[in-house]
Amino acid sequence: MTPIKLAIVGLGKIARDQHIPAATANDDFExxxxxxxxxxxxxxxxxxSIEELLAAIPDVTAVALCTPPQVRYETARYALEHGRHxxxxxxxxxxxxxxxxxxxxxxxxxxxxxxxxxxxxAPAVEPAxxxxxxxxxxSIKITWKEDVRVWHPGQRWIWQPGxxxxxxxxxxxxxxxxxxxxxxxxxxxxxxxxxxxxxxxIAAHLLLVGPRSVPTNIELDFLYQGPPAWDILIxxxxxxxxxxxxxHQLHLNADPQPLPNCTEYTSLxxxxxxxxxxxxxxxxxxxxxxxxxxxxxxxxxxxPAFVE
Ligand code: NAP
Numbered sequence: 001m002t003p004i005k006l007a008i009v010g011l012g013k014i015a016r017d018q019h020i021p022a023a024t025a026n027d028d029f030e031x032x033x034x035x036x037x038x039x040x041x042x043x044x045x046x047x048x049s050i051e052e053l054l055a056a057i058p059d060v061t062a063v064a065l066c067t068p069p070q071v072r073y074e075t076a077r078y079a080l081e082h083g084r085h086x087x088x089x090x091x092x093x094x095x096x097x098x099x100x101x102x103x104x105x106x107x108x109x110x111x112x113x114x115x116x117x118x119x120x121x122a123p124a125v126e127p128a129x130x131x132x133x134x135x136x137x138x139s140i141k142i143t144w145k146e147d148v149r150v151w152h153p154g155q156r157w158i159w160q161p162g163x164x165x166x167x168x169x170x171x172x173x174x175x176x177x178x179x180x181x182x183x184x185x186x187x188x189x190x191x192x193x194x195x196x197x198x199x200x201x202i203a204a205h206l207l208l209v210g211p212r213s214v215p216t217n218i219e220l221d222f223l224y225q226g227p228p229a230w231d232i233l234i235x236x237x238x239x240x241x242x243x244x245x246x247x248h249q250l251h252l253n254a255d256p257q258p259l260p261n262c263t264e265y266t267s268l269x270x271x272x273x274x275x276x277x278x279x280x281x282x283x284x285x286x287x288x289x290x291x292x293x294x295x296x297x298x299x300x301x302x303x304p305a306f307v308e
Contacts, residue, residue, distance in 0.1 A: 010067030122247030165200025183211025
């Protein structure tokens with residue numbers, strides 16, 4: 001089959017660390033160009049914008065958008081209006097409405113829109129979902145803590161409106177949670193700590209009631225020093241399930257489980273290719289909806305200014 005001609009837009013950390021290697025290694029794709037305001041790539045033609053890229057290389061059929069979320073809607077809209085399949089990095093946008101709008105546009109254009117959640121492709125996530133399908137959860141505790149200065153050095157967009165602050169990593173936990181135990185999560189309380197010089201929170205504590213009335217406690221911290229804690233602990237009627245290391249390790253009743261040997265972005269690009277071949281959309285806004293609910297109802301707690 002002829003490879004899908006792919007362009008990557010937004011040549012920052014995640015594009016270089018994950019998208020370029022994963023797309024290049026996948027025979028379904030051929031990376032033919034990139035677009036980014038300042039950054040360029042030696043191996044394929046580089047353009048400062050998607051408009052110039054599509055004008056110069058019209059046979060691009062799919063684009064992966066790896067920009068900060070604040071500029072993703074306009075770029076996605078342009079690509080969809082011009083008949084291209086679109087992969088959105090997480091979070092898919094800065095409002096729920098703009099994702100719904102893009103989904104409608106993709107349907108009307110008969111092209112694929114993939115609002116990706118890379119953490120759902122971590123190797124322990126599907127085994128956890130399969131195990132939980134036959135168990136009754138009693139409680140859920142999520143701890144998602146890392147040092148923003150180590151993992152996102154210099155990324156000012158995280159602290160600007162729409163940048164999500166600690167929910168930028170925290171939404172990865174929410175994307176796993178809403179996948180392994182699907183259903184409605186009702187937010188009961190949220191404490192959001194805002195540095196005095198930032199428009200987004202640096203820490204958060206959420207209390208929710210999940211499907212089947214499961215109490216759900218979520219602690220997010222973006223100033224946590226030492227090895228990151230990316231843990232989901234679920235007590236069930238068949239003992240505890242512990243997903244750790246961001247969905248890369250699974251313990252059931254304290255026993256480590258064998259996992260498939262795959263990487264998140266390899267699986268993510270395989271899914272994007274299958275969506276394109278099947279003319280399907282994959283747009284689940286539930287993790288973003290939970291963040292929106294926290295911003296709607298959360299208590300704002302001022303904390304000292306963030307200094308990088
Ligand atoms: P980043 O390093 O700041 O890179 C973002 C890139 O977007 C910059 O290099 C910038 O290009 C480019 N850009 C800015 N405005 C643009 C526009 N209007 N059109 C095209 N490109 C534009 O950020 P990142 O860490 O890669 O994160 C990007 C997205 O990926 C975020 O949504 C984040 O949540 C997600 N993500 C990040 C990670 C991670 O570990 N960092 C992991 C998973 C997902 P120039 O360099 O040309 O100025």
